[in-house]
Amino acid sequence: MKMSRDSIRGICDALEQAGIRPTHQRILIMKYLAEYRVHPTAEMIYSKLKEEIPTFSKTTVYNTLKLLDEKGLISALATDEDQVRYEANMTPHGHFKCIQCGALFDLDLACSLPPEKEVGGHLVLEYQVMAKGICRSCRGG
Amino acid sequence: MKMSRDSIRGICDALEQAGIRPTHQRILIMKYLAEYRVHPTAEMIYSKLKEEIPTFSKTTVYNTLKLLDEKGLISALATDEDQVRYEANMTPHGHFKCIQCGALFDLDLACSLPPEKEVGGHLVLEYQVMAKGICRSCRGG
DNA sequence: ATCATTGCAAACACTTTGCATACGC
DNA sequence: GCGTATGCAAAGTGTTTGCAATGAT
Numbered sequence: 001m002k003m004s005r006d007s008i009r010g011i012c013d014a015l016e017q018a019g020i021r022p023t024h025q026r027i028l029i030m031k032y033l034a035e036y037r038v039h040p041t042a043e044m045i046y047s048k049l050k051e052e053i054p055t056f057s058k059t060t061v062y063n064t065l066k067l068l069d070e071k072g073l074i075s076a077l078a079t080d081e082d083q084v085r086y087e088a089n090m091t092p093h094g095h096f097k098c099i100q101c102g103a104l105f106d107l108d109l110a111c112s113l114p115p116e117k118e119v120g121g122h123l124v125l126e127y128q129v130m131a132k133g134i135c136r137s138c139r140g141g
Numbered sequence: 142m143k144m145s146r147d148s149i150r151g152i153c154d155a156l157e158q159a160g161i162r163p164t165h166q167r168i169l170i171m172k173y174l175a176e177y178r179v180h181p182t183a184e185m186i187y188s189k190l191k192e193e194i195p196t197f198s199k200t201t202v203y204n205t206l207k208l209l210d211e212k213g214l215i216s217a218l219a220t221d222e223d224q225v226r227y228e229a230n231m232t233p234h235g236h237f238k239c240i241q242c243g244a245l246f247d248l249d250l251a252c253s254l255p256p257e258k259e260v261g262g263h264l265v266l267e268y269q270v271m272a273k274g275i276c277r278s279c280r281g282g
Numbered sequence: 283a284t285c286a287t288t289g290c291a292a293a294c295a296c297t298t299t300g301c302a303t304a305c306g307c
Numbered sequence: 308g309c310g311t312a313t314g315c316a317a318a319g320t321g322t323t324t325g326c327a328a329t330g331a332t
Contacts (some may be wrong), residue, residue: 006230012329014192021306021311021312023147023305023306023311023312023313025312030265032230032321033319040300041296042296043310054292055313055314055316056313057313057314057315058297058314059297059298059299059313059314059316060312060313060314061311062297063297063313064299064312065299066298070154074229076221078219078220078221079219080217080317082193082296082322083296083297084293084294084296084297091178096260096261096263096265097154099266105261107260107261108260108261118246119272120248120249120277121235121276121277121280122237122246122248122272122274122275122276122277122280123274123275123276123280124237124272124273124274125273125274125275126272126273126274127238127270127271127272127273128271128272128273129268129270129271130194130219130265130268130269130270130271130301131260131265131268131269132264132266132267132268132269133263133264133265133266133267134263134264135263135264136261136262136263139245139262139264140177162287162331163288164287164288164330164331165286166287168289180302180326182321183322184317184321196288196289197288198288198290198291199289199291199321199322200288200289200290200291200322200323200324201287201289203322204287204288204289207323220323223296223297223320223321224320224321224322225321225322242329279299283332284317284331284332285330285331285332286329286330286331286332287328287329287331288327288328288329288330289326289327289328289329290325290326290327291324291325291326292323292324292325292326293322293323293324293325294312294321294322294323295320295321295322296319296320296321296322297318297319297320297321298317298318298319298320299316299317299318299319300315300316300317300318301314301315301316301317301326302313302314302315303312303313303314303315304308304311304312304313304330305310305311305312305313306309306310306311306312307308307309307310307311
């Protein structure tokens with residue numbers, strides 16, 4: 001994985017602003033999430049970065065993902081899979097999952113997000129939308 | 142758990158129509174899901190029904206839930222918890238999760254479901270909506 | 283008699299934890 | 308030097324699987 005000096009600087013800044021020491025491992029994990037927007041699992045991150053840091057451990061992946069999630073730099077995605085998926089895209093958006101190939105895409109929901117802030121007496125702070133269907137490439141596009 | 146004879150008959154019918162033999166265990170699990178609409182976990186179902194059938198096993202819970210899900214009689218809910226939650230409500234609806242007490246409610250989405258069947262080139266077959274916030278009782282209502 | 287269902291125990295997969303080593307300020 | 312980060316190994320948790328016993332037709 002090649003890195004531009006600028007994007008590394010941006011990641012370091014973001015980490016420091018969140019009160020997180022920008023270590024080599026943490027930067028690489030953030031970089032991976034920012035660059036490969038496939039909503040990877042901990043395992044995917046681990047096996048990829050293991051190539052660059054031979055001593056890299058899964059513990060560090062889990063530690064770091066948990067930390068970044070708590071600090072609001074990334075978010076964990078609940079899916080019907082057994083593995084948690086992560087993403088660095090923190091702007092409001094939904095997701096589309098292809099029931100055929102399993103790929104997970106970001107979805108722009110500008111026109112379809114429900115506007116209500118209160119439903120059935122409950123105060124709504126956030127909507128998570130997961131659409132399912134057949135993705136563009138599986139349809140043969 | 143008390144059972145009306147009518148609801149048992151309805152459950153048996155539904156199971157048979159799905160090609161599932163209506164055994165005692167399966168009926169109880171369906172009945173539990175139909176009656177206690179709290180979106181229980183396998184563990185919750187197990188510990189409750191264990192009271193009625195002392196030999197009841199978790200394997201049967203998992204076997205049955207998987208079978209019922211495959212046959213379309215119940216659905217499994219992906220949440221950010223580590224345990225899967227199940228429900229027998231098969232009409233289109235969303236969910237609301239209280240970030241304070243953890244309770245999970247059904248949500249009527251008639252007015253807020255996005256109408257698009259195609260987004261970004263992907264064919265959408267289903268939308269799952271998970272709202273999060275503070276539930277009515279946690280707000281003090 | 284045959285085939286499906288149940289249920290115990292063991293296996294599994296993902297994640298977390300305990301603790302010793304190594305690193306950065 | 309001291310406190311944090313890392314990483315190995317072990318434990319933990321939810322779920323699945325292998326297989327023998329049981330039950331239904």
